[in-house]
Amino acid sequence: MDTARLASPRCAVWIQAPVELHRHVAAVFGFVFGGQWTPAVAAFVGYLALVAYAVGLLQWLLVRLPRQGRVAGEF
Numbered sequence: 001m002d003t004a005r006l007a008s009p010r011c012a013v014w015i016q017a018p019v020e021l022h023r024h025v026a027a028v029f030g031f032v033f034g035g036q037w038t039p040a041v042a043a044f045v046g047y048l049a050l051v052a053y054a055v056g057l058l059q060w061l062l063v064r065l066p067r068q069g070r071v072a073g074e075f
Contacts, residue, residue: 005011
């Protein structure tokens with residue numbers, strides 16, 4: 001495709017969303033992989049992830065497991 005067709009107003013609408021998504025993802029990756037991680041920040045993020053994991057595990061144990069039972073080979 002030539003560049004003139006990609007610069008048309010019709011294509012600009014379709015290109016805008018991926019460009020914005022790329023900008024946000026680049027900012028998040030820049031923080032995660034290039035940020036200044038002090039031990040306190042790393043510990044906070046780790047504990048936050050551990051709490052989220054524990055909440056998900058408890059939700060599965062208390063809600064899904066009693067309702068669904070053990071799924072083993074009955075597909």
